Amino acid sequence: MIAQYKRLGAALALALATLPAHAGLAIQSWTTPGGTKVFFVESRALPIVDVQVDFRAAGTEAPVGKAGLAGLTRSLLDAGAGTLDEDAIANRIADLGTQIGGGADMDRASLSLRSLSNPAERDGAVALLATLIQQPTFPAAAVEREKARSIASLKEADTQPDAILSRRFAAAVYPNHAYGRLPTVETVSAITRDDLADFHKRYYTSGRAVVSIVGDVSRPEAEAIATRLTGALPAGDAPVQTVNTTLPERQTIRVPNPSAQAHVAIGQPGIRRGDPDFFPLVVGNYILGGGGFVSRLTREVREKRGYAYSVYSYFAPQRDVGPFQIGLQTKGSQADDALRVVASTLDEFLAKGPTEAELQAAKDNLINGFALRLDSNRKMLEQVAVIGSYGLSLDYLDTYRDKVKAVTVQQIRDAFKRHVSPDHLVTVVVGGDGDKAAPVKAGAAR
Numbered sequence: 001m002i003a004q005y006k007r008l009g010a011a012l013a014l015a016l017a018t019l020p021a022h023a024g025l026a027i028q029s030w031t032t033p034g035g036t037k038v039f040f041v042e043s044r045a046l047p048i049v050d051v052q053v054d055f056r057a058a059g060t061e062a063p064v065g066k067a068g069l070a071g072l073t074r075s076l077l078d079a080g081a082g083t084l085d086e087d088a089i090a091n092r093i094a095d096l097g098t099q100i101g102g103g104a105d106m107d108r109a110s111l112s113l114r115s116l117s118n119p120a121e122r123d124g125a126v127a128l129l130a131t132l133i134q135q136p137t138f139p140a141a142a143v144e145r146e147k148a149r150s151i152a153s154l155k156e157a158d159t160q161p162d163a164i165l166s167r168r169f170a171a172a173v174y175p176n177h178a179y180g181r182l183p184t185v186e187t188v189s190a191i192t193r194d195d196l197a198d199f200h201k202r203y204y205t206s207g208r209a210v211v212s213i214v215g216d217v218s219r220p221e222a223e224a225i226a227t228r229l230t231g232a233l234p235a236g237d238a239p240v241q242t243v244n245t246t247l248p249e250r251q252t253i254r255v256p257n258p259s260a261q262a263h264v265a266i267g268q269p270g271i272r273r274g275d276p277d278f279f280p281l282v283v284g285n286y287i288l289g290g291g292g293f294v295s296r297l298t299r300e301v302r303e304k305r306g307y308a309y310s311v312y313s314y315f316a317p318q319r320d321v322g323p324f325q326i327g328l329q330t331k332g333s334q335a336d337d338a339l340r341v342v343a344s345t346l347d348e349f350l351a352k353g354p355t356e357a358e359l360q361a362a363k364d365n366l367i368n369g370f371a372l373r374l375d376s377n378r379k380m381l382e383q384v385a386v387i388g389s390y391g392l393s394l395d396y397l398d399t400y401r402d403k404v405k406a407v408t409v410q411q412i413r414d415a416f417k418r419h420v421s422p423d424h425l426v427t428v429v430v431g432g433d434g435d436k437a438a439p440v441k442a443g444a445a446r
Contacts, residue, residue, distance in 0.1 A: 025380060027387065027394045028219060034206035036230040039388040040222040041214045041380055049122055049215030050381040051113040052102070053133060053229055054389045056239045057203035059106040060178040060320070068183030069191050072146060073199045074104040077111065079142035082135040086142060089132070098125040100132070106179055107319045108389055109203075114378070117216035130229050133204065138196045150188045158185075161263040161431040168255055169265040172426045173323055177244050205236025212385040214377050244269060244320045247424040255430040262335035262432030266342060268424045270324030273317045273390035277415035279403045281315050284412035286362040287354040288346070289313025289326060294361065300345045301328065307338040315419075319390065324420055332432020339427065350420060353413035367401045 028040045062069040078100065079086050093100055098121065102111040111133060115125040157163035167182050174180030181187075211226040247268060257263075271281060289297040289312050301311045311328035326346070330338040354362070374380055374397070387396050 025374065025384065025397050027384060027397075028222075029388075029394060030223070032206065032223075032226055032230060034231055034233065035235055036206045036209045036211055036226060036233075037388055038211045038213070038222070038226040039384050040212075040219065041384055042218065042222075043215050043377060043380065045216075046377065047117045047216050048377055049113075049115055049117045049213065049217050049225075050377045051115075051126070051129070051225060051229070052110055052212045052381055052385045053112075053129075054108045054110045054210045054212070054385055055204055056107075056208040057109040057199070058104050059181075061199070061203055062178070062181075064181065065187060066191055066195060067181045067187040068150060069195055069199055070109055071104045071183065072143075072150065072188070072191055073196050074102065074109045074111075075146055076138055076142060076196060077132045077136045079146070080137040080139045082131045082137075084131065085139070089128070092124075092128050096121055096124045096128065098128075100125075100129060110385070112381070122217070126225050126228050130232070133229060134232050136200060138193050138200075140193055143193045143196065147188055147191065150183070151185050154183060154185050154188065161257050161259045161261070164255060164257065165263045165265050165428055165430045168253060168430065169267070169325070169426065169428045172251065172253055172428060173248055173268055174244070175248060176246060177320070179244075179318070179320065179322075201234075202236070204233065206230045206233040207236045208239055209233065210385070210388040212381055212388050214381045214384060242320060243272070247421070248426050250423055250425055252427040252429070255428065256433055257431030258434045259431035260332060260434035261329045262332045262435075263430045264328050264330065264335065264339065264428070265325055266327075266339075266425055266427045267323050267325035268421065268426060269321040270315045270419050271317045272321050273319060273386075274392060275317065277418060278317065280407050280411040280415035281419060283359065283362050283366065283404060283407045284349075284354065284416055285313055285315055286366060287358045287412075288349050291362060291365065294365075296345055296349060296358075297326065297328075297342065301338060301341050305337075305341060307331075307334055307341065311342070330432075332435030335429055335432050339429075343422075346420075347422065350413075350416055350422070353409045353416070356409065359407070359409055359412070363404055363407070366404050370401055370404075 025041045028042075029038065031037050057070060057073070059067065059070045078089050081089065084092065097116065099114040100111065102109075104110070111129060113125055113129050115122050170182055171180045209230050211229060213222045213225060217225070271277065287296060289295045292298065295312075297311045297313060301307050302309065308328040308330045311326070313324070313326040315324050316322040326342060328338065328342070373383060383397060386392065387394065393399075
């Protein structure tokens with residue numbers, strides 16, 4: 001076991017030194033007889049194979065009143081499966097010298113595997129992962145333990161301004177959408193073992209699975225891996241794609257908290273995966289608030305006025321329309337002033353767009369930094385999994401830099417006007433009450 005860990009560690013270290021920068025990836029794709037889409041990149045630089053299985057079994061699938069069901073289901077897959085209990089699974093992972101991970105968000109529940117590529121370790125690791133995917137037992141004691149951990153974590157989070165901000169912002173931006181229904185103590189408490197088993201049976205199916213494989217295996221070996229992982233799953237119902245067309249009303253929500261810093265989020269639903277405005281928004285957002293110290297928001301809010309140490313903006317494209325968000329922390333006494341500067345900076349950007357000099361600097365940074373997204377097998381796997389899960393074109397990575405290079409000022413201006421409207425921006429301010437000079441506006445929404 002120790003020798004296997006050393007071999008895997010040595011291979012990972014070698015990756016950093018020897019793996020070449022890729023302009024793109026030669027992605028092969030096919031669909032299994034069970035309806036699972038598979039995406040494969042053969043990479044012989046290292047004796048490692050990385051595998052990820054993504055399911056449409058995420059937060060959006062959880063019924064109303066059971067938020068947290070998807071995450072709890074995913075977290076319990078390795079608590080017992082087939083004839084193996086939790087300790088036996090952990091011992092098997094250690095014996096194989098493999099790594100199993102993953103998680104669940106609002107769009108995807110994933111299980112990932114990293115193993116040495118020689119058949120002994122690889123086949124054993126794949127067999128174990130298949131057992132976790134196909135035969136979880138959801139032991140009652142483990143269910144109650146993980147529920148208690150989740151509830152304790154949620155109670156602690158309810159005292160933290162950042163966590164409160166995330167919850168209130170999501171609920172306000174997505175008032176009638178699953179993206180706005182985050183787990184609470186009440187929803188997790190309501191989850192039963194039967195809920196977990198039923199959720200797994202319904203959503204962990206071959207038709208809802210995407211398998212991504214990167215590493216030192218051949219096409220026939222990759223086909224065998226995908227079949228082993230999903231071939232025994234039921235086909236299940238085809239996923240239904242929905243598009244959220246509801247925009248929230250413009251409002252400001254203030255949540256009292258004794259923190260000296262006011263935690264601020266401003267935003268609205270922004271963009272879906274695959275939207276044709278993606279590249280103008282990526283480049284434009286780098287200029288607005290995604291470029292760190294060279295962004296306009298940092299210059300106006302931090303450098304000129306000292307209102308915040310850090311201020312940022314981002315688009316988070318998801319299967320449905322993911323959020324556009326601006327965030328910062330500032331003293332409670334100057335929160336209103338900081339909000340006015342953010343609003344004026346955003347208004348000017350929406351009206352005029354970037355300068356040509358800003359555009360060129362953003363392009364240079366994004367293009368020159370692109371190779372860092374593909375400088376390891378793990379990063380390649382992440383990119384391939386996104387392409388597969390969201391139905392992006394197979395040449396997405398090959399054409400990325402050319403598409404960034406082609407963005408114009410006018411395209412940025414037009415894209416931002418289509419996806420960011422001041423009439424629908426939600427502002428949430430949590431805390432700042434601990435800064436004595438700050439006005440206290442308890443619980444008010446305006």
